Amino acid sequence: MASTTIHTKYHIPTNTRASRITAHAAAVQISVPYDHDLNIEDNHIAAAKELTVRLGWNRASGALPAFVTGCLPDGSYAHVFT
Secondary structure, X not given: OOOOEEEEEEEOOOOOOOOEXXXXXXXXXXXXXXXXXXXXXXXXXXXXXXXXXHOOOOOOOOXXXXXXXXXXXXXXXEEEXX
């Protein structure tokens, strides 16, 4: 897999949508409902993992690739594969 970064962002609830986390890498974006049983960082990690699975980036063993997560100054998160 080429070097890839997943970017995740929290979106506040609106009149028509619940709070959610969007995750995108390259030209693919998904939206994952916010899980109130998790903290904010774990919600971002869960969204990044979901995008990884949907893109089929799990290794031959079925395990997800390892990545490092960090919070950016605007409150969004970046997830970089190790």
